[in-house]
Amino acid sequence: MRAADVPFEKVTAKNFPKGPDSLAPGHRACQGCGEVLALRLLLKSLGTEFIAVSATGCMEVCTGPFPQSAWRMPWIHVAFENAAAVASGVEAATHVLRRKGRGYDQRIPVVAVAGDGGTADIGLQALSGALERYHENFVYVCLDNEAYMNTGIQRSSSTPFGANTTTSPVGSHSKGQYTWKKNMPAIAAAHGVPYVATANPAFHLDLMNKIRRAVAIKGPAYLHVYAPCPTGWRMKPELAIESGKLAVATRIFPLYEVIDGNYVINRKVDNPTPISEYFKIQGRFRHLKEDDISTITNRVNQDYERLVALSERFPV
Amino acid sequence: MGKRIGIEVSLAVSEAVKLANTDVIAAYPITPQTHIVEHLSELVADGSLDAAYIPVESEHSAMSSCIGSSAAGARTFTATSSQGLALMNEMIYIAPILRTPIVLAIANRALSAPINIWNDHSDIMSVRDAGWISLFAENGQEALDLTLLAFRIGEDPAVSLPVNVNLDGFTLSHFIEPIIIPDQQEVDKFLPPYKPSLQLDIKNPISIGLLGGPECYTESRKAADDILEASVPVIKKAFDEFDKVFGRKYQVVETYCIEDAETVIVLMGSIAETAMTTVDELRAEGKKVGLVRIRLWRPFPRTELLAALSKAKNVAVVDRHVVLGSDTSAVGMEIKSLLYGSQLNPKVTNYVLGLGGRDVTREEFRYIFDQAASGEAQVRCEIVGVYE
Numbered sequence: 001m002r003a004a005d006v007p008f009e010k011v012t013a014k015n016f017p018k019g020p021d022s023l024a025p026g027h028r029a030c031q032g033c034g035e036v037l038a039l040r041l042l043l044k045s046l047g048t049e050f051i052a053v054s055a056t057g058c059m060e061v062c063t064g065p066f067p068q069s070a071w072r073m074p075w076i077h078v079a080f081e082n083a084a085a086v087a088s089g090v091e092a093a094t095h096v097l098r099r100k101g102r103g104y105d106q107r108i109p110v111v112a113v114a115g116d117g118g119t120a121d122i123g124l125q126a127l128s129g130a131l132e133r134y135h136e137n138f139v140y141v142c143l144d145n146e147a148y149m150n151t152g153i154q155r156s157s158s159t160p161f162g163a164n165t166t167t168s169p170v171g172s173h174s175k176g177q178y179t180w181k182k183n184m185p186a187i188a189a190a191h192g193v194p195y196v197a198t199a200n201p202a203f204h205l206d207l208m209n210k211i212r213r214a215v216a217i218k219g220p221a222y223l224h225v226y227a228p229c230p231t232g233w234r235m236k237p238e239l240a241i242e243s244g245k246l247a248v249a250t251r252i253f254p255l256y257e258v259i260d261g262n263y264v265i266n267r268k269v270d271n272p273t274p275i276s277e278y279f280k281i282q283g284r285f286r287h288l289k290e291d292d293i294s295t296i297t298n299r300v301n302q303d304y305e306r307l308v309a310l311s312e313r314f315p316v
Numbered sequence: 317m318g319k320r321i322g323i324e325v326s327l328a329v330s331e332a333v334k335l336a337n338t339d340v341i342a343a344y345p346i347t348p349q350t351h352i353v354e355h356l357s358e359l360v361a362d363g364s365l366d367a368a369y370i371p372v373e374s375e376h377s378a379m380s381s382c383i384g385s386s387a388a389g390a391r392t393f394t395a396t397s398s399q400g401l402a403l404m405n406e407m408i409y410i411a412p413i414l415r416t417p418i419v420l421a422i423a424n425r426a427l428s429a430p431i432n433i434w435n436d437h438s439d440i441m442s443v444r445d446a447g448w449i450s451l452f453a454e455n456g457q458e459a460l461d462l463t464l465l466a467f468r469i470g471e472d473p474a475v476s477l478p479v480n481v482n483l484d485g486f487t488l489s490h491f492i493e494p495i496i497i498p499d500q501q502e503v504d505k506f507l508p509p510y511k512p513s514l515q516l517d518i519k520n521p522i523s524i525g526l527l528g529g530p531e532c533y534t535e536s537r538k539a540a541d542d543i544l545e546a547s548v549p550v551i552k553k554a555f556d557e558f559d560k561v562f563g564r565k566y567q568v569v570e571t572y573c574i575e576d577a578e579t580v581i582v583l584m585g586s587i588a589e590t591a592m593t594t595v596d597e598l599r600a601e602g603k604k605v606g607l608v609r610i611r612l613w614r615p616f617p618r619t620e621l622l623a624a625l626s627k628a629k630n631v632a633v634v635d636r637h638v639v640l641g642s643d644t645s646a647v648g649m650e651i652k653s654l655l656y657g658s659q660l661n662p663k664v665t666n667y668v669l670g671l672g673g674r675d676v677t678r679e680e681f682r683y684i685f686d687q688a689a690s691g692e693a694q695v696r697c698e699i700v701g702v703y704e
Contacts (some may be wrong), residue, residue, distance in 0.1 A: 049518050053384065054525075060347060066532055068522035074516035077525035078383050078410055085377035089384025089392075090516060092368035096339050097390055100366055102509075108518065126380065129373030 004193040004259045004316050008216035011208040017044050024070040026215040028062040032237025034228030034244060035059060035143045038201040039113065042141060042225070043296050045208035046111065046215065048073040051090050054121060055083035055114030059143060059152040081122035084130035084140055087112035093134045105284045109215040115227075115257040116144040116158035120182045131191040131220050139211070142184060145229035155183040159297070160252075162292055163284045165232075170287045180299065188222035189258040195221035196258040201228075202244025203255060206266060210257070226253045227256065234283025251304040256311070258268060263311040318498040318562070325456035325488050326351035328495045329395070329421050329481075332463035334365045335503040339390035339510075342370040342381035346400040347421040347433045348485035351393055359408075375400035379407035379418075386416035386478075387524055389515040391467065394418065397485055398425035401439045411478045412447030413540055414524055416509075417470035418478040420448075421463060423489040424585070425634075426672040434673020437585065437636035440613075441646045447540045449479040449547055450614035452584040454570075456493035458611075459483040461564060464498070464507060468554045473513050475547045482613075484586040485671065498562055506561045513592040551612060554676045568612035569620040573599060577606030579689045580625060582651055583634040584610045587669075587676045591634075594681035605685050616650055622658055631655070631662045632688035635697070636670050643696045663688070666697040674701060 011017065022043035026295035029036035039059055043052070054060040054077040063070035064077065066071075072084035078086045091110040097103030112130075114123055119142040127140060147165045148154040155168040159177045164170045168177040189196045195217045199207040207225065226247055228240040235243060250273045255266040275297050279285035323331070329352050333341070341360070341672035359365040368390075372378045378394045386392040396404060401422060411418055425682065427438040440450065449469060453459040466479035483489055514522060528536050551568065559565040570588075573595050574580055581591055588609040598605045608624045610617070625631055633652075635645035644652060648666030655664060665688045670676040680700050687698070 035421065048521065051388070051516050051518070061527055064523060064526040066526040066528050070528060071523050072521060074518055074521040074525045076414075076516060077523075078380060078414070079406060082377060082380035082407070085372065085380035086384035087371070088370055088377070089340065089381030090388045091384075092340050092342070092381065093385040093388035093390035093392075096366070096368040097388070100339065104518065108693075125373060126377050129377055132373075133370065139460075250318050296347050 002260060003217045003219070004262070006213070006216045008212045011045055011205055011212065014204070017047070022046065022048050022072050023063065024072060027070040028065070029058065030231045030239050032230040034201055034240030035145050036062065037240065038143055038207065038225050038227050041201060041204050041208055042211045045211050046109070048111040050111055050215065051114040052084050053087040053110065054094070055112070055118035056080035056102060057118055058116070058145070060111060061096065061150055072228040080118055081120060082126050083112040083114045084126040085121060087138055087140070088130045088135055091138050095136065107137050109139060111139045111141060111215070113141045113143060115150070115166060116142060116146060117148045117156040120158045120184050122155050128191065129195050131222065133190060135220055136218050139214045139223065140220070141211070141223045141225060143225050143227040145227040145232060147232050149229050149232040149237070158184065161296055162288050175292060176287065185222065185224045185258070189261070192261065193222060194219040194260050198224045198226070198253065198255055200226040200244045200248060200253060200255060201240045203267070204247070206214065206255060235281055239281050242279065246273060246278040250275045250278045252278055252298050254304055254307055256307055257316070259316050262314045262316040263307065264316045265307060265311050268302070318496040318502065320494050320496045322492050323495050323497070324351060324490060324492050325483060325492065325495070326423065327355045328350060328456050328460040328497070329463050329483070330355035330359060330597060331497055332460045333393045334359050335498060335500060336391065336464060336467045336507055338365065338367050338393045340368045340370065340385040340392045341394065342372050342378045342385065343394050344372050344375045344378045344396070345402060346375070346397050347399040348425055348489045349395045349400070349421065351489065352421055352423070375403040377408060378402040382418045383407060383411050383414060383416050386418050387414065387516050389510070389512050390416045391471070391510040395421040395423065395587055397423045398427055398439045402427060402442060405443060408443045408448070409446045411631065412482050413536060415476040416478060417476050419463065419466040419470060420478065420480040422480050422482050423485040424482050425485040432672040435487050435662040435674070436671045439478065440482050441637040444614070444646060447544060448614060449477055449544070449551070451479065451481050452611055452613055453481060453483045453488065453590045454586055454609065456488065456491065456495045457564070459488065460495055460497070461558065461562070461566070465554055465558055467549050468507050469526070469547065471510050472550045475543065475550050476513065477547060479541060482585065488586045502561050548615055548617070566611060568617040569618070569624050570609040570611060571624050572607040574606035574608065574624060574627065577628060578604040579632065579685055580606045580608055580628040581632045581634055581681065581684060582608045582610065582647065584613060584647065585636065587634070590676055590678060591681050594678040594685070597678065598682065598685060603685070610647070618654055621651070621654055622660065625655070625660060625662065628662045630688040631664045632684050633664065633666045634684065635666065635668045638668050638671070638699065645697050648697055665694040667700050668697060669700040
C-alpha cells in the first residue's frame with residue numbers, strides 16, 4: 001500500500017480525543033510555551049499505547065524532575081544526542097519480543113522527541129542512522145524552538161538567519177546568526193523514508209493528524225514541529241499561537257508533507273504576509289534593518305517556490 | 317555434556333550469545349572485536365539465532381540502543397574495543413544507573429594515541445568507575461563461560477546491572493582454542509529467560525531516566541554502589557551453579573602456588589598463562605613464587621584478595637594500563653588501598669607491561685619476581701621493557 005493511502009482515524013473538531021491528557025498538567029514549562037503545547041497535542045492525539053523516548057532538553061527537564069513525571073505512557077530519557085538510537089533499541093526490542101511471543105500482540109509505536117539542537121546538531125548522526133535502518137514503528141519528532149533554549153538561548157544550526165541569541169549576539173561586527181537555518185525536513189526526506197512532515201501547534205488538527213499518519217505508516221517517519229518559545233524569542237507569552245500563524249502566512253515555516261518522496265503543501269500561501277510582521281513581535285529580530293529583511297524575504301520565497309515546484313513535479 | 321571443538325575465541329563468545337537466546341544485538345565494527353559481531357550477524361542471517369540485529373552507525377548509538385532495548389525487556393548484547401568503548405563512555409555511565417542488564421564483550425585494545433589496534437587494558441580502565449560488573453577472562457573457555465554467566469548475573473532481579481566481559485584483543489580474541497560448546501539444554505537450565513522486574517510497558521507505564529537534582533543524585537550513586545556490593549554473593553552463587561550444570565568451577569579470584577609463596581604476582585587476563593609457566597619454572601629452581609589472578613574486577617573482591625595475599629611478603633601488581641601522572645596504576649592502586657589498614661604489610665610493587673600489543677614474556681615475569689623480592693624500594697610504578 002502507498003504510504004499516502006494508509007488509513008488512520010482522523011482527528012476533527014467533532015471527534016477530538018477526550019479523557020485526560022497523555023501529558024499530565026503541572027509540568028514546569030515557561031509561561032506561554034508553544035513547545036509544550038505542541039507536545040501535549042501530539043501526545044493527546046496518540047493516547048497512551050506507545051512508548052516515548054525523550055532527548056535531554058526543555059521538554060525532558062520540565063516534565064520529569066524526580067520523583068514526578070508528566071508522561072502517562074512508558075517513557076525513557078537517556079541523554080541528549082541519542083533519542084533516535086535509544087528509540088531504535090526500544091523499537092527493535094518490541095518488534096523481536098512480539099515475534100518471539102513474549103511481547104504485545106499489536107504494533108507498538110515508538111516516538112522519539114527531541115529539540116532542534118538534539119536533532120539538527122548533536123543528534124543528527126543517530127537520527128540519520130535510525131532513518132536509514134528503516135525501523136518499522138519509529139517516529140521522530142523534532143520540536144524546533146530554533147536555539148538551545150534549555151541552556152539559555154544559544155544558537156543551533158536550526159536558528160534562523162539574523163536571530164539574536166547568546167552565542168550569535170548582535171554587535172558592531174555581527175547581525176546575529178550569520179548562517180541559514182538547516183533544512184532538517186529535507187535531510188530526513190533524503191533518507192527515502194515514507195513520511196516526513198512539518199507541523200505547527202497553531203494548526204492543531206493538522207499537527208495531530210500528522211502524528212497519527214506517522215504512526216500508521218510502516219517505516220520511519222520524521223515530524224518537524226515549529227515550537228514557538230516566548231522566553232528565547234523575546235516575545236510576549238500570549239503570542240505563541242500568533243507567531244505560529246504568522247510563520248505560515250509569511251512562508252517562513254511552510255506546512256507540507258513528503259509521502260513516499262512526493263510533496264504536498266498543506267497550506268498554500270499565494271500572497272504572503274510581509275516578514276516584518278513576523279519579526280516585529282520577536283525581540284530576537286529587533287535589530288534587523290530593511291535590507292536584512294529584504295535578503296531574508298528573498299531567501300524564504302526562493303525556498304517556498306522550490307517546495308511548490310516539488311509538489312507540482314512530484315505530487316502525492 | 318557439550319562438545320569440545322577447535323574454535324576462534326571471538327566466535328565462541330558469539331556462540332554463547334546464541335545459546336543465551338539473546339533478543340537484541342546492537343553493534344558497530346571495531347578491531348579486534350569485529351569477529352564477535354560478524355559471527356552474530358551470520359547466526360541471525362541463517363536463522364539459528366532469532367534476534368534483532370541493529371547495525372548501528374556508531375558505538376555511542378550501539379550502547380544507546382542497548383539501553384533502550386534492555387529497558388524494553390529484551391536480553392541485549394553488544395561488543396566493542398578501545399575507541400569504541402571510549403565513544404560509548406557517556407552511555408556506559410548511564411546504563412548501570414538505569415539498571416539495564418546489558419552484556420558487553422570487550423576485546424581489550426589500547427586507546428589512541430598513537431592509534432594502535434593491539435592489546436592492553438587501557439580501554440576498560442577508562443570506564444573503571446562507571447558501575448558495571450566487570451569480569452576478565454584468561455582463556456577461550458572462560459570467555460564463553462563468562463558471557464553466559466554475565467547474562468545470569470546481570471539479569472538477576474537482585475542485581476539488574478550491566479556486565480562487561482573482558483577478553484584480551486588478538487592474544488585471546490583471535491586465537492583458535494579447544495573450547496567446550498555447551499548443550500542448549502544445559503544453558504537453558506542455567507540461564508532462565510529474562511524477566512525484568514521493571515520495563516517500558518504500556519500496561520504499567522513507568523518513566524525511566526528522570527532528572528535527579530541535588531536532593532536525590534547522591535542517593536542514586538549510593539544506591540548504585542550498594543547494588544554493586546550486593547551483587548557479590550549473587551556472582552558467587554552463579555559461579556557455584558555454573559559448576560553444578562557445566563562442571564567448571566570459577567572463583568572471583570584464582571590463585572596458583574600461593575600456599576608457601578613469598579613473592580606473589582597479581583594480574584588480570586590472558587597473560588596469567590605466561591605468568592603460570594614462569595611460576596612453574598621458578599618453582600623448579602626452588603623459588604617460592606605464586607600467582608593471583610583477578611577474575612572479578614568490579615565489584616572489587618576485597619575479602620578473597622586479602623585471603624589470597626595473607627602469606628605473601630612481596631606483592632607485585634602487574635597492570636596493562638598506565639595511570640598517567642600517578643605513582644601507581646589501576647590494579648596497583650586497588651591492591652595498595654586494600655592492604656593499607658589491613659593486618660597485612662607486604663612490600664607492594666607495581667609494574668606495567670604489555671602495552672599496545674607488546675609481547676609479554678616469561679623473562680619479564682622473571683624480572684618482576686626478582687625485582688619484587690629484592691630489597692630495592694620502588695618509588696613509582698615501573699613500565700617494564702621500555703626500549704632505550
